[in-house]
Amino acid sequence: MINKTAVEMAEALTKGETSSVELTQSHLDRIADVDGQVKAFLHVDADGALAQAKDVDAKLKAGEKLSPLAGIPLALKDILAQKGVPTTAGSKILEGWRPPYDSTVVAKLKAAGVVILGKTNMDEFAMGSSTENSGYGPTFNPWDLARTPGGSSGGSAAAVSAFEAPLAIGSDTGGSIRQPAALTGIVGVRPTYGAVSRYGLIAYSSSLDQAGPFGRTVLDTALLHEVMAGHDAHDATSINAPVPAVVAAAKSGDVKGMKIGVIKQLQGEGYQKGVLTRFNESLDALAALGAEIIEVDCPSFEYALSAYYLIAPSECSSNLARFDAMRYGLRTGDVNGASAEAVMSATRDAGFGREVKRRIILGTYALSSGYYDAYYGSAQKIRTLIIQDYAKAFTQADVLVSPTAPTTAYKIGEKVDDPMAMYLGDVATIPVNLAGICGMSLPAGLAEEDGLPVGFQIMAPAMQDQRLYQAGAALEASLLAKWGAPILSKAPVLKGVK
Amino acid sequence: MSTPTYEEVIAKWDPVLGLEVHVELNTHSKMFCGCATEFGAEPNTQTCPVCLALPGALPVVNEKAIESTILIGLALNCKIAPYSRFARKNYFYPDMPKNFQISQYDEPICFDGYVDVEIDTDEGPKQFRIEIERVHMEEDTGKSLHVGGATGRIHGADYSLLDYNRAGIPLVEIVTKIVPGTGKYAPEVARAYVAELRDILRGLKVSDVKMEQGSLRCDANVSLKPIGSDVLGTRSETKNVNSLRSVERAIRGEMIRHAELLNEGKKVKQETRHFQEETGLTRSGRSKEQAEDYRYFPDPDLVPVTPAASWIEELRATLPEKPSLRRARLQEAWGVPDKEMAALVNAELLDVVEETVGLGADPAKARTWWMGEISRIANEKEVTATSLITPAQVAEIVALVASGDLTDKLARQVVDGVIAGEGSPSQVIEKRGLKVVSDDSALMAAIEAAIAAQPDTAERIRGGNIPAAGALIGAVMKATGGQADAAKVRELLLKHLGQG
Numbered sequence: 001m002i003n004k005t006a007v008e009m010a011e012a013l014t015k016g017e018t019s020s021v022e023l024t025q026s027h028l029d030r031i032a033d034v035d036g037q038v039k040a041f042l043h044v045d046a047d048g049a050l051a052q053a054k055d056v057d058a059k060l061k062a063g064e065k066l067s068p069l070a071g072i073p074l075a076l077k078d079i080l081a082q083k084g085v086p087t088t089a090g091s092k093i094l095e096g097w098r099p100p101y102d103s104t105v106v107a108k109l110k111a112a113g114v115v116i117l118g119k120t121n122m123d124e125f126a127m128g129s130s131t132e133n134s135g136y137g138p139t140f141n142p143w144d145l146a147r148t149p150g151g152s153s154g155g156s157a158a159a160v161s162a163f164e165a166p167l168a169i170g171s172d173t174g175g176s177i178r179q180p181a182a183l184t185g186i187v188g189v190r191p192t193y194g195a196v197s198r199y200g201l202i203a204y205s206s207s208l209d210q211a212g213p214f215g216r217t218v219l220d221t222a223l224l225h226e227v228m229a230g231h232d233a234h235d236a237t238s239i240n241a242p243v244p245a246v247v248a249a250a251k252s253g254d255v256k257g258m259k260i261g262v263i264k265q266l267q268g269e270g271y272q273k274g275v276l277t278r279f280n281e282s283l284d285a286l287a288a289l290g291a292e293i294i295e296v297d298c299p300s301f302e303y304a305l306s307a308y309y310l311i312a313p314s315e316c317s318s319n320l321a322r323f324d325a326m327r328y329g330l331r332t333g334d335v336n337g338a339s340a341e342a343v344m345s346a347t348r349d350a351g352f353g354r355e356v357k358r359r360i361i362l363g364t365y366a367l368s369s370g371y372y373d374a375y376y377g378s379a380q381k382i383r384t385l386i387i388q389d390y391a392k393a394f395t396q397a398d399v400l401v402s403p404t405a406p407t408t409a410y411k412i413g414e415k416v417d418d419p420m421a422m423y424l425g426d427v428a429t430i431p432v433n434l435a436g437i438c439g440m441s442l443p444a445g446l447a448e449e450d451g452l453p454v455g456f457q458i459m460a461p462a463m464q465d466q467r468l469y470q471a472g473a474a475l476e477a478s479l480l481a482k483w484g485a486p487i488l489s490k491a492p493v494l495k496g497v498k
Numbered sequence: 499m500s501t502p503t504y505e506e507v508i509a510k511w512d513p514v515l516g517l518e519v520h521v522e523l524n525t526h527s528k529m530f531c532g533c534a535t536e537f538g539a540e541p542n543t544q545t546c547p548v549c550l551a552l553p554g555a556l557p558v559v560n561e562k563a564i565e566s567t568i569l570i571g572l573a574l575n576c577k578i579a580p581y582s583r584f585a586r587k588n589y590f591y592p593d594m595p596k597n598f599q600i601s602q603y604d605e606p607i608c609f610d611g612y613v614d615v616e617i618d619t620d621e622g623p624k625q626f627r628i629e630i631e632r633v634h635m636e637e638d639t640g641k642s643l644h645v646g647g648a649t650g651r652i653h654g655a656d657y658s659l660l661d662y663n664r665a666g667i668p669l670v671e672i673v674t675k676i677v678p679g680t681g682k683y684a685p686e687v688a689r690a691y692v693a694e695l696r697d698i699l700r701g702l703k704v705s706d707v708k709m710e711q712g713s714l715r716c717d718a719n720v721s722l723k724p725i726g727s728d729v730l731g732t733r734s735e736t737k738n739v740n741s742l743r744s745v746e747r748a749i750r751g752e753m754i755r756h757a758e759l760l761n762e763g764k765k766v767k768q769e770t771r772h773f774q775e776e777t778g779l780t781r782s783g784r785s786k787e788q789a790e791d792y793r794y795f796p797d798p799d800l801v802p803v804t805p806a807a808s809w810i811e812e813l814r815a816t817l818p819e820k821p822s823l824r825r826a827r828l829q830e831a832w833g834v835p836d837k838e839m840a841a842l843v844n845a846e847l848l849d850v851v852e853e854t855v856g857l858g859a860d861p862a863k864a865r866t867w868w869m870g871e872i873s874r875i876a877n878e879k880e881v882t883a884t885s886l887i888t889p890a891q892v893a894e895i896v897a898l899v900a901s902g903d904l905t906d907k908l909a910r911q912v913v914d915g916v917i918a919g920e921g922s923p924s925q926v927i928e929k930r931g932l933k934v935v936s937d938d939s940a941l942m943a944a945i946e947a948a949i950a951a952q953p954d955t956a957e958r959i960r961g962g963n964i965p966a967a968g969a970l971i972g973a974v975m976k977a978t979g980g981q982a983d984a985a986k987v988r989e990l991l992l993k994h995l996g997q998g
Binding site: 080081087089094097099100101103198199200201202203205206207233234235236237314315317318321322323324326327328337339340341344364367368369372376 | 547550551552553554555556557558559586588590592595596597598652653656658660791793794795798799800801
């Protein structure tokens, strides 16, 4: 049952072929079996999950009409607050903290009867692209345990890829859903900024952060998208508009007459050969389905990475100031009448990892008086230029496409001491975040040279998220017909400890 | 050299003022969350994930606070920005949960206004215009209680207690442009400005404006320049100025302190100073010579504030009469002398007197009751006069005196009864049996009894000794338990003895 899609599991539930408790238990067993190697989870909430599952089963039995994903298990990125369940954002500074409240996303999941298996590993405060920056050790890519699953939502992506959960939630500030989806051979969507509430999502960069769904199919992902999204009065940046019809779009999957723009700046130099080959094959597949492929020019994208690494650190330097040992989380150095200032300082020194400190220092510098205009100010101008590039491109095309990441999954430790090389891995995903639009990554096949998954990125204008699913479903169906079986069936079988 | 007198200071130096007033709005909920704002609640009971800055929590602007701020801006003759933003002011302090304060920085919601104040000068009443630089919104911090140590400040304390109930209460900061040209009247002008602001804010009903509870707080910037010079001197910023009297004292004190330093050829340090009620002096706080870098940037969690022009005009239409105009209008209508009007305003009883008059009471009587008997009892009990009795009750009592149903003396007993919680004036009259004896035959019986008891006195009155009537009137009043109208008794008595 764990190899099925969420849609199939839901069908089995409504037909009474299985129960949510059974479904949940089989995933808990799988986690017990393989997570010692994958290390996707920071915390498994077996009791909580089974209690939720039991509740859904009782409602099913009573004939209540439930949401399409009721009773389906899910893995939750540890960046989202869940009442009473340890929530760390991958940081030692929050070790042991149990939120007294539910994030809006969690509240919506619970209301829909989705069963939350546990909290998944991530780069500390979502700062990173490999999950190696977690305060609790890295997550390993199920395709090759010597490699990273990408990040920062690497735990969630690995959990779905390793069949520890059919669905997962991640967050995407610069590509943190799409890049790990690409590197683990699954589907990941970063919804339009403001489409999913950020209330209870531990902030890294407020103007860029957005939670989104992972699944093994486009339709599964759409169903989760629909559960998560919607206006929330607790988030001032939440968009007050109906959720785009993503499920309907994923079911239709028609690209006939759709104009697909290939972004000139997001291909070629710096991209692995096998990645480009699969990307181009996907374009051919879409063309064969009746889409019109054109090339679009986004000249300002050249500066996207620089702008991102000024804006995100600036916001994080302020967002992370609250971790000061006064009200929750780690407290060290509180000895011999140490001053509050000394305790704050000692705690932040002990609790934050290297990458987090690097970005706090960068951001503090970029916001300093005398430097603000040159750094933060200029970055905001670039942001405007990128928004304009997209606006123009979307007058020519319905969706835009690129490879999700320039390379397939790299080895653990390979880039950990070279932040710039690591940052370059986000070159194709970051523009979406800067413009506040939506993007999807879905599997485009395996790179010839290393046999690892390649991601195909689709981008659509703000609140046109359904276009991602429409194009994505079409490409998925076409590639599945070509491959004969889902891409994950090609992944090496993880040998369980049992 | 020694400390100069105030006269010596102003003979040589010209003060320049700058005033920053923080006002706590009286919204029911906090600036960015739904927590209650009631003063004096148990510590940390009015908090939530947002105002405790729990990981993941987000602020959402309280629309009522924006409305109140726009009203304040309009009342201060400001322009209202069609687009303004909140910024983060970043600094670490334990009573600030996020370690940044959400405030407005280079894009305040209201700007370029003015307030006119009038003070008494040697040449008679004179008006000064105080120009307003900006009015902006921000959130209050929590409260720290530093336990142990000599100063009550964080340095040297054994430990500190934190109460986050105040964290996130909406604050409005009203900043003046520099105020030159007040000369020796600088302290009075500053006081009059803060008093005028207080009255304007009270009229708008947007704040409790209680300086003693900190819902209105003033920071006074003072600098001196040589008379005739255009070059501004170095300023000090005095905080913790929590009464109108303190505003005046703090500025006077700082002027003298600056002058002493400057006279000695020393420099005034640019710093924060704390006003001390007991001495009227200030003590040094944080040095501002190295300006702290707050790393302001627009708060990405909040959207810009863009009030519609039509909404601003709707709010403008609801503005109450300006306090100065209202005072002038009421003073004229009631025929009150300047000094008594000022006393009434200072006692904060203008509103209730107006309300009492509105309910039909004679203005002079209403004023006398509130400023006299009721205030006297309030002082004794150390409460506010308005907490003791309502304008409607006072108006009822005034009406009963006017109709002759109560004497002044009885009326005081009714007031006592109402304050003692015995019910409405009519209930007190009923319970205590305080009706004036107005029945002529009952009075005549008492008069005849008094005459019978003091026949000699009655004889003297018959003989034309009118002042002797006092003794008999007194006896009648005593016999009726004070419930007779003395004038009426006198009239009946004299008539009866052939002197009417």
